[in-house]
Amino acid sequence: MAVVLPVAAAEIKINFDELAVGRMPTNFHAVLEGGGPPATWKIVMDEVPPLLAPLSSQAPVVTRRPVIAQTSTDPTDERFPMLIYDGETFRDFTLSTRFKIVSGTAEQMAGVVFRFQNESNGYVIRASALGHNLRFYKVVDGLRSDPIGPEMNIVAGTWYALAVQCQGNQITCWLDGRLALPPLQDNSFASGKIGFRTKSDAVCYFDDTTISYTPMVPHAQSVLQDILKEQPRIVGLRIYTLDAQGQPRIIASKVEKEIGGPGTEAEKGAIDDGKTYFGRSHGTVLVTLPLRDRNGEAIGAVRVQLKALVVESEDTAQTRAMMILKDIQARITSKEDLTD
Numbered sequence: 001m002a003v004v005l006p007v008a009a010a011e012i013k014i015n016f017d018e019l020a021v022g023r024m025p026t027n028f029h030a031v032l033e034g035g036g037p038p039a040t041w042k043i044v045m046d047e048v049p050p051l052l053a054p055l056s057s058q059a060p061v062v063t064r065r066p067v068i069a070q071t072s073t074d075p076t077d078e079r080f081p082m083l084i085y086d087g088e089t090f091r092d093f094t095l096s097t098r099f100k101i102v103s104g105t106a107e108q109m110a111g112v113v114f115r116f117q118n119e120s121n122g123y124v125i126r127a128s129a130l131g132h133n134l135r136f137y138k139v140v141d142g143l144r145s146d147p148i149g150p151e152m153n154i155v156a157g158t159w160y161a162l163a164v165q166c167q168g169n170q171i172t173c174w175l176d177g178r179l180a181l182p183p184l185q186d187n188s189f190a191s192g193k194i195g196f197r198t199k200s201d202a203v204c205y206f207d208d209t210t211i212s213y214t215p216m217v218p219h220a221q222s223v224l225q226d227i228l229k230e231q232p233r234i235v236g237l238r239i240y241t242l243d244a245q246g247q248p249r250i251i252a253s254k255v256e257k258e259i260g261g262p263g264t265e266a267e268k269g270a271i272d273d274g275k276t277y278f279g280r281s282h283g284t285v286l287v288t289l290p291l292r293d294r295n296g297e298a299i300g301a302v303r304v305q306l307k308a309l310v311v312e313s314e315d316t317a318q319t320r321a322m323m324i325l326k327d328i329q330a331r332i333t334s335k336e337d338l339t340d
Helices: 220-232 265-273 316-331 336-339
Strands: 005-008 011-015 028-034 041-048 065-072 079-090 093-103 109-118 120-127 131-141 157-166 172-176 178-185 192-198 203-213 237-240 248-253 277-281 285-291 298-307
Touching: 011 079, 041 203, 065 079, 065 192, 079 109, 079 203, 093 109, 093 192, 109 157, 109 203, 120 157, 120 172, 120 192, 131 172, 131 178, 192 203, 220 237, 220 248, 220 316, 220 336, 237 265, 237 285, 237 336, 248 265, 265 277, 265 285, 265 298, 277 316, 285 316, 298 316, 298 336
Parallel strands: none
Antiparallel strands: 005 011, 011 203, 028 079, 041 065, 065 203, 079 192, 093 157, 093 203, 109 120, 109 192, 120 131, 157 172, 172 178, 237 248, 237 298, 277 285, 285 298
8 A cells, every 4th residue: 555644733744765666556546537458557666856946966866766656557537546545535625746747649748636526527627738727627427627727748758746726616726836827716516535546558657645634523523522612511522424334433423543443243233233232331321322313314423432420221221312313313404414
């Protein structure tokens, strides 16, 4: 996998230096918009100039190191290979990366996709060495908007630095440190994934990728945090939903590092069968209940841990937990609320 270095609370550096040549990083996945065979994304060695000008004339002009490359040369028109970073979903961010267009007969294009939803929905900024231009466009339900952008002397065989910033509905782009497009405004996509993008038979390399971003707080976590502020004596509180494999996962927790962790049969039973579960542990009581939407359908589970009363029956504990559950259900009324 690519080595992802969290430099600060809201910065990710994607580093391919320790990956074996010929492998694809495992914290990415490849997708393809349009026709033709799947793309080939893999690590290759290339000579890359330093990001900053060397302080000494004796410093090396380039360094040979691993970069991520799209190397397939299928010339199918309207074929757009993409490599999507799986580690995070981004709303407001600044993405900086470097790219080099190596070759291509039908096309010579390299760029990024951002606020990516799927292969048919997202924003694109790409450079063309054949067209000598930089273009922005969006793809909505597979339909591309009219491209916007200037003519530029983009050439193959040269490393370029591309930066994209999204703040709310405003999008700004720089190439080699210079503003390449006037700030654009679009409301089609509020958040999404980030990835690399090429076209047709273009062989392209990418490296030195940094994403500075404002972490997104899911609605479920915001609700949980608000309830904990109002009721600080709650010992533990988690919200679960089912993942793509039908297994319960923590999507909100008083202990944030637990988010993404697995649930148990109790949470699965609460979601699948609407059951309530009760237990005791070290002077506390634990109650797991189904979380229901406005129509009464179980969309998740809530696990409440409370300090046990001197004399507390199972019914009393469930009544106390139910009051907390009702507060959550008043603020989370649909399955979309759990994942937004």
